[in-house]
Amino acid sequence: MIRFIDLQKSFWTKAGPKHVARHINAEFPSGVAVALLGRNGAGKSTLMQMIGGSVQPDAGDIQITGSISWPVGFAGSFHGNLTGRQNVRFIARVYGIDTDELIDFVENFAELGAHFDLPTRNYSSGMKSRLAFGISIGIPFDTYLVDEVTSVGDAAFRHKSRLVFEERMRGSGSVVVTHSMTEVRQLCTAGAVLENGELTYFDDLEEAIAQHHANMGTTG
């Protein structure tokens, strides 16, 4: 369960304050795959980072039960001087997972070949995302935060990731940000729309998508 209590967050820009969250009160139930929808720049990634804990809200609480992943897909979290293998080892240690098991899983999953033992600064962004997705999906979390990551790689890789992801989702919940409505429908059963600092949760994904399209002035 993720519960937002009177959550506030804003940034200062030249055009004045930009509100990501103004008094958000909402609750995502446990074990549900929630699509987080909103226009570009609405603050979806910031909200994800607040859930993950790497960004502090200005005010209010986020209450979380169960373990939660870091926002997967923003590949900035790799240390450029460490190899893929060393990065995996580091994360396994932090999260208390068996190092060798996770390394085996990621090595097979991410299909990096010889690059797995090269510093991640030499990786393409696709390789980084594959590594990031592989690591996070290799660790059992109660809730996964997935930010645009399932759209990386070629068709075969996307297919494989979706299978692994769906397998994981059987026991876990997730919050997913993606711009592809096809993917949203494949991965999620519920939705939440972030618009103007207001977050609305819908048990039914189609209602959320309809609301999102209404906000955007487009048709689904």
Next chain:
Amino acid sequence: MAQSHIIRGDLPPFTASRSILALMLREMGSTYGDSPGGYAWAIIQPIGMIIVLALGFSLIVKAPSLGTSFILFYATGFLCYDLYKQIASKVAAALTYSKPMLAYPRVVWLDAILARFFLNLLTLSTVFCIVISMILLVIETKTIIAIQPILTGLGMSALIGLGVGMTNCLLIGLFPVWKVIWKIFSRPLFIASGVIFIYEDMPSVVQNILWWNPLLHASGLVRAGFYPTYDASYVSLGFGFGIAFGLILFGLLFLRSHQTKILYR
């Protein structure tokens, strides 16, 4: 600004110690990672430094200020000072060094600081034990060693290093020019901290000023442990540890509230 906090839910026990250990292991793996021998260089480097220092000074000066062995005299002073110096500079850069790792919510800023503190404390304690045992084995100085003042002195030096490092981490993060100012300001510390000249060697005018250098208290304690005839009566435990804990407290308080500003400026 209203108080805000996130309730992390079910964090497994030992999350902090796990993060600290992971950070330490990753630093050991990547420091000197490219050179053959790897982390062993962290131990070899200060040993070489002491040998050079002792050889150099034995050519200029007839006898060290205490005892008869140059190498023991400089080793005791230098290792104590180096403990402070290394910890201070590594801790000051801890947040920027571990920044990519802080993206994982389970790794927090204090883990980054403590990991560097413990890793350097461990490394340099190992260096200390190796160097001192080697010296005592090779040159038979027949010293009666008192462990307690040595540990107290080294502990004081390490904690001053932690305090100075945390404070500098904060100040450099907020005002980058502080890095340059501190570099100039701290340059004479090597000479003023009892490595080459002990407190009793100094004229009283200098003594009155340098008494306020907490590192001189740390090195005095270490030397008192190695030289039974030397009691380092000027040393004040209250002053040395007071400065150390004062700086650590200052660093803790302000780093907590300013860490994001330092990391993402």
